[in-house]
Amino acid sequence: MINIPKGTKDVLPEQSYKWHYVESVIREVASLFFLKEIRTPTFEHTELFLRGVGDTTDIVNKEMYTFNDKKGRSITLKPEGTAGVVRSVIENGLTNNVMPLKMYYETPVFRYERPQAGRLREHHQFGVEIYGAKGADMDAEVILIAYTLLKKVGLNVALNINSIGCPTCRKAYNEALKEYLKDSFNEICPVCQERYEKNPLRILDCKEEKCKAVCAKAPKIIDYLCDDCKEHFESLKSYLSIAGLEYTVNPNIVRGLDYYTRTVFEFVTTDLGSQGTVCGGGRYDNLVKQLGGPDVPCVGFGMGIERILMLMEAKGIEIEDRTLPDLYIASIGENAHKKAFELCYGLRLAGVKCEIDHMQRGVKPQFKYADKIRALNVITIGDSEIESSSATLKNMVSGEQTPCKLAVEDIAKLLI
Ligand code: ATP
Ligand code: MG
Numbered sequence: 367m368i369n370i371p372k373g374t375k376d377v378l379p380e381q382s383y384k385w386h387y388v389e390s391v392i393r394e395v396a397s398l399f400f401l402k403e404i405r406t407p408t409f410e411h412t413e414l415f416l417r418g419v420g421d422t423t424d425i426v427n428k429e430m431y432t433f434n435d436k437k438g439r440s441i442t443l444k445p446e447g448t449a450g451v452v453r454s455v456i457e458n459g460l461t462n463n464v465m466p467l468k469m470y471y472e473t474p475v476f477r478y479e480r481p482q483a484g485r486l487r488e489h490h491q492f493g494v495e496i497y498g499a500k501g502a503d504m505d506a507e508v509i510l511i512a513y514t515l516l517k518k519v520g521l522n523v524a525l526n527i528n529s530i531g532c533p534t535c536r537k538a539y540n541e542a543l544k545e546y547l548k549d550s551f552n553e554i555c556p557v558c559q560e561r562y563e564k565n566p567l568r569i570l571d572c573k574e575e576k577c578k579a580v581c582a583k584a585p586k587i588i589d590y591l592c593d594d595c596k597e598h599f600e601s602l603k604s605y606l607s608i609a610g611l612e613y614t615v616n617p618n619i620v621r622g623l624d625y626y627t628r629t630v631f632e633f634v635t636t637d638l639g640s641q642g643t644v645c646g647g648g649r650y651d652n653l654v655k656q657l658g659g660p661d662v663p664c665v666g667f668g669m670g671i672e673r674i675l676m677l678m679e680a681k682g683i684e685i686e687d688r689t690l691p692d693l694y695i696a697s698i699g700e701n702a703h704k705k706a707f708e709l710c711y712g713l714r715l716a717g718v719k720c721e722i723d724h725m726q727r728g729v730k731p732q733f734k735y736a737d738k739i740r741a742l743n744v745i746t747i748g749d750s751e752i753e754s755s756s757a758t759l760k761n762m763v764s765g766e767q768t769p770c771k772l773a774v775e776d777i778a779k780l781l782i
Contacts, residue, residue, distance in 0.1 A: 373479070373487025375672070384675055387685045388519060392472060392492050395515045399507065401470040401494060406450035408474060412440040418449030418657055420624020422565040427557075429477040443476035446623065447493040447668055448650070449657075455497060456659035465498035472671070484673050494647070495666040497654070502598050505629045505649055506605035508665050512633055512645045513611060519674060520683045523633040523644060526616035527606075529599040530567065531591045532627050533652070539590035540566050550580045570620045586617040598628050625650040629665065635677055644677065645669040687740075692719045692781050693759075694741035696732040698748035705752055705772065712774035718781050736762070743781065747772065 370376060377385055396403070412432050419426050431443040444450055451471060454460070460467055471493050479485055494511050496504055509525065516523050531539065543566045551559065554569065554577050561568045570581050591599065606613050613631075621630045630648035647667020654662045678685070693713065697706040706722045713720040721741065723732050729746065736744050744760045751757040751772060759768045759780055770776050 371487070373481035373485075375486060375488075383687045383689050384678075384685050385671070386688075388671055388674055389472065391515060391518050392470070395511060395518065396470045396494075398514070399468070399511050401468045401511070404451055404454065404469045404471050404495070406454050406471070406473070407444075409441050409443050410450050410453065412442040414449050414453055414657070415442050415445060418452060418625065418653065419446060420565075422561055422568050423624055425477060425623070429479055431476045431478060444473060445477050446475060447471050447473050447491050448495060448623075448625070448653070448666060451493075451495045452654055452657050452659070452664075455495075456654065456657060461497055461654070461660055461662045466504065467495075467497040469495045469497075471495070475668075484670075484676055486672060489673075490671040491668045492671055493666060493668040495664060497662050497664050499665070500651065500663040502601035502629070503605050505602050505665050506609060506611075508647060508667060509606065509631055510609055510611065512647070512667050512669060515669070516633060516644065516674070519678060520681065521635060521644070521674065521677055523635050525606075525611060525613040525631060525633055526619055527602065527613050527629065527631045528588065528616055528619040529591060529595055529602075529628050530587050530620055530626055530630055530648075531595045535590050535592040535595050536567065536587070539585070539587045542585045542590060543567070543569075546584050547580065553580055565624065567620050568624075570618060581618075587620070588615070588617050595628055602629055621646060621648055625653040625656070627651045631667070633669075643670075644673045690719070691721045691739060691741045693721070693743045693745065693777070694732075694736035694739070695720065695722045696729055696736065696744060696746040697723060698729050698746070701749065701752055702747045705747055709772065709774060709777065713778055713781075716774055716778040716782070718778055745770070745777070 425445045430445050435441050475491050555574045558569045558577050619630050626648045628649045633645040634642045649665040651663040695706040697703040710720045710722045745757050755772045759770045
């Protein structure tokens, strides 16, 4: 017996309608905000993530699934969605076209993490990527996309925002942070000790308790923003207010990826305990240039689909199962089975979700089966129905019975 790899999950046939529902809301919201879908490969050259995600991040340091292909090239399974999109945008010259470039993706994401509830080694993300707009109104729009989706699926979330400035203001802040951390250097974890020189901001994102304790009174980056970054952040807040969206400024949010500039945000819920973040994003104005493309600003987010489903389940939110058959045709005897087969195919072509017996069952077990698959209506045919070319359509929810002809158009009329 070979088991499923640790940290991965099957979506079983009885459950997949829940995914389809969330995916349909994703598509609906995407179209409302005029986003087009982009699909990029599941694997990329490892170099892309080293340069794109950043080599001081947890993802690059410990979480990537990296291997050499048969020609010895280093390949990595996507550990996040943005880098591949940026690669494609540059490679296809998409920023030469109409701007802003507004896109979304849905992708599997692979991270070698310690599996727990809501934390998998393969999960799926819905993400948004918008290129070309530098104003904070676009940051607000991106936040509203995530909010609209979470609202539509019935979740209550709180928005946390922060600004981590630009390289100019971050320089001053990094000095102040290093000065503050200097005396506690021996108390922070070895990984953070390494971050101290390379990227001290990252220390604020460490999940180790001792590092969190040391950082509790650290200077806040928001107090070190340059005038432009300050104005951008104020503008974001005003657009969020125009939309009537409540937020909390949380100076501890710095996000786990190196590429962010200015706006960073997270949507959190308290229902899921420690894995309460459902969505994280922000602005990354220097990423495209850093990966060899033109100087184009970007803003976006990534949202965990498994976490959304998990939260919906925890809250008892019911999802309508649209896969239920409209009709089950039970048959008694071989002639009736042939008639059922004929009608069933005709009805399917006419747009009726229809099912019949394929297990040579007697009529009673057929009824049991129709009940099990929650068929909304049942027609039973035997020799006498064939002879009279008529039958009775029984609505399984209301119990109502309606006489009908044994003809595709007549049955279809009753069901569509
Ligand atoms: P966390 O702080 O929970 O590790 P993160 O900062 O690593 O999250 P991002 O890289 O921003 O998360 O990913 C965006 C979203 O993807 C998260 O908000 C979360 O909903 C989801 N997510 C991230 N890692 C996992 C995982 N291992 N399993 C399931 N969902 C995940
Ligand atoms: Mg993480």
